[in-house]
Amino acid sequence: MFFLNYSTIIDPLLKDIRLYTPEFSGMKTGDSVLDVCCGTGEQVFHYVKTGIIASGIDLDPGMLAIAERNKIRQGISDISFRLADAVAIPFENDSFDFASICFGLHDKKREARDRVIAEMKRVVKRQGSLIFIDFQVPLPNNLYGYLAKSIEFIVGGTHYEGFRDYLKQGGLDEILTKHHLVEEKRNYLKSGLIVMIKAKNTI
Secondary structure, eight states: OHHHHIIIIIHHHTHHHHHHHHHHHTOOTTOEEEEETOTTSHHHHHHHHTTOEEEEEESOHHHHHHHHHHHHHTTOOSOEEEEOOGGGOSSOTTOEEEEEEESOSTTSOHHHHHHHHHHHHHHEEEEEEEEEEEEOSSOOSSHHHHHHHHHHHHHOHHHHHHHHHHHHHTHHHHHHHHTTEEEEEEEEETTTTEEEEEEEEOO
């Protein structure tokens, strides 16, 4: 099943990115962070281990079941995981200092991507930041880029349709411009396959 493959294959591949995200973002002890489309919760665990107050939401109960098991196994009590759709985040306006999303945009239809970002903007405080981690567009012309396209094709279905539209739209650069988000910082990872962007809301 996909959530098992994600836990055993994808999470280990992204471990270095998970560790780097709080440092890149400038998150401090006591900051509040919502990880959107949190999957198995690995990013949330890394946040909490650095003193950050973190919550995660995901629409996949299988993923969240793994997150809850790992929460018990690691003996961490101060984490909140909620079953929720990112297009309707179940938190009040201005609830968090940061909201992050890692590989949670490229697999969605364009309308859903827009709604997710609008919701992230809504729940982040006025002076807060949004953290985006996803494929760089265009994909690099190297082994990493080839593997990414191959894996997305194999997954297929609406996931692959979303991926193709994400590339067509121009990736995070065009998406952030559309939503009036001002870039503060960026970095490229995995030989240019992945871009990490810190952005602020301007309206």
